[in-house]
Amino acid sequence: MSAKTNASASAAEDAESHPVAIAPAIMDPPVADLHTFADAPSDAVPEPLFSDLGLAEPIQRAIDEMGYRHPTPIQAQAIPYVLMGRDVLGVAQTGTGKTASFTLPMLEILSGSRARARMPRSLILEPTRELALQVAENFVNYGKYLKLNHALLIGGESMAEQKEVLNRGVDVLIATPGRLIDLFERGGLLLTQTRLLVIDEADRMLDMGFIPDIEKIVSMLSPLRQTLFFSATMAPEIRRLADMFLQNPKEITVSRPSSVATTIEAGLVIVEEAEKRRALRRMLRDDAVQNAIVFCNRKRDVDVLYKSLVKHGFSAGALHGDLPQSVRFSTLEKFKAGELKILVCSDVAARGIDIGGLSHVFNFDLPFHAEDYVHRIGRTGRAGRSGHAYSLATPFDRTLAAAIESLTGHPIPRLDVEGIAQMPWSEEERPRGGRGKKGKGNDHRGPAKPPAPRHKDTPPVAAPAAQASEPAPVAAAQVEAPLPRKAEPRRPQEQERPVRHRDRGPEDNGASVTGFGDDIPAFMLLPRRMFVVAPSAEDEAGEPS
DNA sequence: AAAAAAG
Incomplete structure (x- = not known):
């Protein structure tokens, strides 16, 4: 040691x-x-x-x-x-x-x-x-x-x-x-x-x-x-x-991080807000997690999550702009040196920070700006190594997820975490605890939204046993180029994953998703992958959240 | 709506 x-x-x-x-x-x-x-x-x-x-x-x-x-x-x-x-x-x-x-x-x-x-x-x-x-x-x-x-x-x-x-x-x-x-x-x-x-x-x-x-x-x-x-x-x-x-x-x-095609395996888990920490812990306990950065949208949440993880026995550190500079540097050094396995942070570390061999990035919150997603997950899968980028979302984060998918041009495959109830996207506005929007009466968009079938009635989409074990890797080159200004010359994984993105997926699939019109994010129609993690004793014991 | 950076 x-x-x-x-x-x-x-x-x-x-x-x-x-x-x-x-x-x-x-x-x-x-x-x-x-x-x-x-x-x-x-x-x-x-x-x-x-x-x-x-x-x-x-x-x-x-x-x-x-x-x-x-x-x-x-x-x-x-x-x-x-x-x-x-x-x-x-x-x-x-x-x-x-x-x-x-x-x-x-x-x-x-x-x-x-x-x-x-x-x-x-x-x-x-x-x-x-x-x-x-x-x-x-x-x-x-x-x-x-x-x-x-x-x-x-x-x-x-x-x-x-x-x-x-x-x-x-x-x-x-x-x-x-x-x-x-x-x-x-x-x-x-x-x-x-x-x-x-x-x-x-x-x-x-x-x-x-x-x-x-x-x-x-x-x-x-x-x-x-x-x-x-x-x-x-x-x-x-x-x-x-x-x-x-x-x-x-x-x-130079468009790519190296001449090696790196891959980032992405995944999205939709859970109740109250389940996020538990879901995260399950995912963190996966053996494949060598080290991980966990991004939160708010500094306050960084603090809370950090304390929670430490309380649950994880080797974790916190990093955000309100911490003393000496702590910021030393925490980062410890993480880089492997003395800390998990770094919970704000977007202060979303870009540029280079941590060799980072195996996982987790988004505890989906970022408000889709570009930040690209930057965040770009911390992993560097230098020709494969990386993992898993995001947690609540049922109210549908638009954030959609923005990310439309920016990257790639659906984020849905993941299931064992023992955690998966949720569908919600039709409702995010419930606001107090201030925020002044009422919800800003519906000047007209009645364009048809009362489509409820998502939760949709069966969990029978898996065509396609990539049941291995989710489709997302070519990092695609993901890393945040703003594809011209048309992308080619999208290698399109043939690997024949997804009906544009042509009215719902009818074709029997699945139905509201709120997207014809432009249903393809991942919603994809089979889910099970994220299997051995349950831990503490988790079983039931715990404070 | 949030984070970063000056104090």
Whole structure:
């Protein structure tokens, strides 16, 4: 045990995002994994070597020592352009090796000279503190043979300390926007000498309302700078920002987390609100659950669920934005190091956080925004490994589920959890405990909804014994691309799962679902899969919820 | 309606 704890420094590295998107594979011989890469039919190109990228010896040595030989696609494509001083527009998400695609060439560029007091030479903007830390770790790993220093400028931690570090001069400043602006306005730093800017996770910055801050920060920098801009998606709004911040950028897109087709097995369980925790516990007790992130929509619910899980003997931690920063970091480290098996969290960890070999993601609540579903489940099934993404819904979450399915273009197969009563979708509005909607009289939509047959009369759909044991895997490439802007070229699983999505499923199937018109989510017509978990003693004993 | 980030 102590050995494991002592290894936490290196365990942190293990769990860290790596140049090759095989986070846990640092233990494996990298070559073996790379053969898998090479075998992937879609990538028939010979693989480049890190040593071909022209990185300085100290950097190359650090890479070698970490056991990496081949850059990921984004690294192979971006690094040469960054080194030649071009602006880069990278469409990629964490898990593609994105972080090292800018940290490595930055180290190279910065290695020539030293920083001056209060004038950081480069600036990396991250949307959350955890991501900032992740990038900082990357610099530690790859910069170990260089004399460069970096500083983390984030909220929730002592400003005096950060000021002091800045005064000593930093080469790489990694910051969240709020604290950076704060310090800047207090005169704690000058950005006039900052010639290298990285805007990471731009789409998330947008979602979080950081764009005005980013614009402000960019305006503090010299126009004579190199800018690297990364986003998981390229929505029009993001494109506009890129045009604003970048000059003649080299655009690089990697659509998949790695060249290996990863799969995420998704599932949806519909239960009464009061049964959610019990259902979750059952699912968590499945032997396949190595480690899991459990997402809640609210911080309060994170706290409640976390305490409940601990009370039931689970090895769990909680993570959300209201917890002290020191706790946030240490909890995440413990989870990455395997000291905690379950991490209950808010959407603070929904994006970007890279945890190697995460076997399961659970949505204790369906997210309010369908895109968040995609981001959340993208924490698993990374780097060519299979992942599991199971969601709990109450009967009132029908529209949330429908939004997710329409976004991903894939039905979420329904799951049954043994010993838990499965529910149909409700026709009713969610009962609101007190304030909220002002009455339900906003029915200006007209009488379009016919009183269709009740869902609960629908038989539990006789299973055509199709994939009774193995649910259809969802190709991660499909799931990971949140906003399929153009028509998807192909959908491999369509032939595997012949679902009547559009053509009036109800009559065809004998099943009937209200409220969807002709556009019944196909999963509703699919057989359910049984999620079998050995009942535990406590569960049998009956318990406080 | 919620979370994140400044305090």
